[in-house]
Every structure is written in C-alpha cells, then in structure tokens.
Amino acid sequence: MANILxxxxxxxxxxxxxxxxxxxxxxxxxxAQDGVxxxxxxxxxxxxxxxxxxxxxxxxxxxxxxxxxxxKSDAKVVMITALGKGDTMLEALDAGxxxxxTKPFEDANVLGVIAGALEQG
Amino acid sequence: MFNKYFGNYILSRKIFNIEQIKSVLAKQQxxxxxxxxxxxxxxxxxxxxxxxxxxxxxxxxxxxxxxAIAEGYLDERQLEELLNKQxxxxxxxxxxxxxxxxxxxxxxxxLLKDYKKDSGFSDLEIDILKxxxxxxxxxxxxxxxxxxxxxxxxxxxxxxxxRNLVRFxxxxxxxxxxxxVANYESEGMAVQEIVGDHRIETGLAGQDxxxxxxxxxxxxxxxxxxxxxxxxxxxxxxxxxxxxxxxxLYHKNINCNLNPQHFMNRTNIRQRGRLYVLPCQLSFGKIxxxxxx
Numbered sequence: 001m002a003n004i005l006x007x008x009x010x011x012x013x014x015x016x017x018x019x020x021x022x023x024x025x026x027x028x029x030x031x032a033q034d035g036v037x038x039x040x041x042x043x044x045x046x047x048x049x050x051x052x053x054x055x056x057x058x059x060x061x062x063x064x065x066x067x068x069x070x071x072k073s074d075a076k077v078v079m080i081t082a083l084g085k086g087d088t089m090l091e092a093l094d095a096g097x098x099x100x101x102t103k104p105f106e107d108a109n110v111l112g113v114i115a116g117a118l119e120q121g
Numbered sequence: 122m123f124n125k126y127f128g129n130y131i132l133s134r135k136i137f138n139i140e141q142i143k144s145v146l147a148k149q150q151x152x153x154x155x156x157x158x159x160x161x162x163x164x165x166x167x168x169x170x171x172x173x174x175x176x177x178x179x180x181x182x183x184x185x186x187x188x189a190i191a192e193g194y195l196d197e198r199q200l201e202e203l204l205n206k207q208x209x210x211x212x213x214x215x216x217x218x219x220x221x222x223x224x225x226x227x228x229x230x231x232l233l234k235d236y237k238k239d240s241g242f243s244d245l246e247i248d249i250l251k252x253x254x255x256x257x258x259x260x261x262x263x264x265x266x267x268x269x270x271x272x273x274x275x276x277x278x279x280x281x282x283x284r285n286l287v288r289f290x291x292x293x294x295x296x297x298x299x300x301x302v303a304n305y306e307s308e309g310m311a312v313q314e315i316v317g318d319h320r321i322e323t324g325l326a327g328q329d330x331x332x333x334x335x336x337x338x339x340x341x342x343x344x345x346x347x348x349x350x351x352x353x354x355x356x357x358x359x360x361x362x363x364x365x366x367x368x369x370l371y372h373k374n375i376n377c378n379l380n381p382q383h384f385m386n387r388t389n390i391r392q393r394g395r396l397y398v399l400p401c402q403l404s405f406g407k408i409x410x411x412x413x414x
Binding site: 009010011012013015016055056057081082083087088102103104 | 289339340341342349350353354356357360361363364365367368371376378379380381
C-alpha cells in the first residue's frame with residue numbers, strides 16, 4: 001500500500017494508470033503533466049513512489065528523475081516509456097530509477113513492477 | 122485477408138444485393154473455427170478451461186484471448202499463434218457463395234479471373250493474401266521505388282503498424298496501395314517525429330469521426346468528439362507504435378529517439394526525401410498512415 005504520484009503528459013496514460021492503481025491498495029496522491037510540475041508535486045506531496053513518463057515536453061523524464069533523486073536520494077521512481085530500447089532505460093536505471101514499464105502497459109505488469117520497486121531497500 | 126479484398130471487390134461490382142451479402146458474411150463468420158476449439162486442438166487449454174473462459178465472457182465484455190491470458194491459460198505468443206490459425210482457417214468466401222447457390226463453380230471461376238485482372242494481383246500474390254502474412258501483404262501494397270533503403274524502412278514501419286492496429290484497434294484491416302507525394306494535406310493528424318540516425322515524421326490521419334472511434338477504442342473510453350482526450354489517445358497510439366519501431370531499430374544498431382507527439386489540425390506536410398501515404402480501411406472507416414523520411 002503506497003502513496004503514488006503519476007507524472008505523464010498523456011491524460012489517457014494517467015487515467016489508465018490511475019484506474020489500475022485505484023483497483024489495488026495503492027492511493028494516487030497526485031498527478032502532473034510534465035517534469036516541472038511533477039518535481040514541484042514531489043516536493044509538496046512526498047509520495048512513496050513516483051511513476052514517471054520518459055518522453056514529455058518542458059522537462060523530460062530522465063531530467064526529472066535526476067532532480068527528484070537530488071531532492072531525495074532514496075526516492076522510488078518507476079519509469080514509464082514507449083521506448084523499450086536498451087540505452088534509454090539503462091541510463092534511467094544507472095541514474096537511480098527503481099524499474100521501468102513499457103507502454104502500452106498491462107494491469108498485472110504495472111502492479112508487479114510497483115510491488116517490486118516498493119520492496120527495494 | 123483474401124476474403125476481405127475479394128469481398129470488397131464483389132461489393133464494388135454490385136453483383137449481389139445487400140441482403141445476400143449480409144447473409145454470406147454471417148455464414149462466413151459462423152464458419153470461422155472457434156478460438157476455444159483451436160486452443161484444445163493445440164493442447165494449450167483443456168475443455169474445462171475453455172468452458173470457464175466462455176462463462177467468464179458472459180460476465181465480462183472481453184474477448185476469449187484476453188480472458189484466457191488473464192486466467193494464465195495462454196501467453197501472448199500462444200494467443201498470436203491461435204489467432205493466426207483462426208485467420209488462415211477461414212472458409213473461403215467463394216465456397217460460401219457456391220454453397221449458398223449464389224454462384225456456380227463456373228461463375229466463381231469467372232469472377233475470380235475478373236478480380237485478378239482488375240486488381241492486378243498475380244496467382245502468387247493471391248496466395249499471399251490467402252496466407253495473410255503481414256510482412257508479405259505489406260510487400261504487395263508498398264511497391265514504390267522497388268527495394269531502396271527508405272522503402273524498406275517504410276515497409277518495416279507499416280508491418281509493425283498493421284500488427285498494432287490488429288492488436289489494439291481492429292482486426293479488419295484492409296490496406297490500399299501506398300503512394301508517394303510531394304505534400305499531404307489533412308484535416309487532422311496525430312504526428313510524432315523520430316530523430317537520431319533516422320529523421321522521420323510519422324502521422325496518423327483521418328476524418329474526425331473515424332479518429333474519434335479509433336481513440337475511443339485505444340483509450341478504452343467512450344469519446345464523442347475529437348477533444349483533448351481523443352487527440353491524446355491518438356498521440357499515445359503513435360507513441361507506442363514508434364516506441365516499438367525505434368526499439369526494433371536499436372537491435373540493428375540504429376539509434377533513434379522520439380520527440381513528444383502532438384495533434385495538428387488542418388495541416389500540410391511537405392516531403393523531405395520521400396513522403397509515403399498508405400490508406401487503410403478499418404471496419405469503421407479509413408485512416409491514413411504517413412511516413413516522411
């Protein structure tokens with residue numbers, strides 16, 4: 001059971017994620033549509049976990065990830081991306097992301113990855 | 122897939138009246154082997170499991186395959202294999218036309234000859250349509266420029282696009298001929314640029330009502346106009362399509378990335394090197410795939 005912040009420029013993706021998370025024990029405490037808004041909400045809401053889209057206008061996901069981890073080094077961030085290619089995700093994992101989910105996502109996969117990320121020390 | 126093309130041809134020739142066509146299509150649908158039967162034949166599901174999925178279908182408005190995966194009876198690969206078997210096991214339209222007494226064998230043979238002549242398909246190409254392999258079918262409809270690197274890239278893109286259309290939007294996809302133009306005007310288009318080793322402008326265009334239906338299916342929500350959510354869903358479809366395409370390129374040591382997708386109203390795209398246009402007929406209307414490299 002965790003408080004989760006969703007950062008994604010797509011309202012459809014946010015709706016889908018929210019629906020999946022609402023059907024579980026988790027609580028969506030906030031939503032943001034780009035990295036700038038997401039970082040502000042992260043500071044304000046102190047969520048247990050952040051789902052963070054990679055491709056976004058203003059501040060992209062990788063930059064936002066770095067800013068979040070600079071704010072709180074043990075923050076749990078799960079990246080969401082349509083890009084299943086290795087280097088982007090490796091870069092995110094190297095930077096400190098807990099895990100990643102590729103779009104289009106499925107309920108079981110989302111909840112499984114989030115559960116795994118929350119279990120990480 | 123041959124049935125769809127040949128069926129469209131019969132419709133366009135107005136050989137039969139609409140009631141006859143509806144009756145034939147209904148019989149063709151009923152003649153399709155059930156996924157459950159194919160799953161038992163393949164040894165993937167027991168009769169008990171098939172029965173359970175059928176009972177779940179009564180409770181949930183979901184397809185057999187979706188529920189079988191959710192229950193852990195099938196994985197994605199097995200489902201794809203069964204769906205392919207189902208497609209290739211389709212009773213040929215011609216057989217039903219003859220069985221129904223709408224055509225004699227001579228009449229069918231003659232109609233088929235007309236179809237080959239009018240469509241320009243060779244016997245080999247008709248066979249490809251009957252086998253319904255996406256990569257071979259794409260080759261049939263993308264003949265522009267022979268085998269240059271850009272057209273090969275376009276073919277890869279279209280092949281993936283068709284798979285995603287079938288997977289997420291509509292299993293009834295009929296390709297039209299691809300062509301290249303100097304510029305392409307559209308009332309509305311979801312656009313995303315692929316950047317890096319390749320720089321490609323990609324788009325999904327169509328009339329508003331078709332795009333709204335497309336977006337509704339992809340978002341899993343009932344949408345009534347081309348509002349922000351609908352445009353967002355179209356962009357997300359493009360993002361997923363292009364994400365997979367870029368990932369495939371990455372495995373060939375071609376490094377690309379994606380710019381954020383967006384929706385353009387009343388747009389006019391100008392050709393860079395080659396601007397390809399591929400119209401596709403879905404069960405609810407026509408969409409157009411744009412590929413500008």
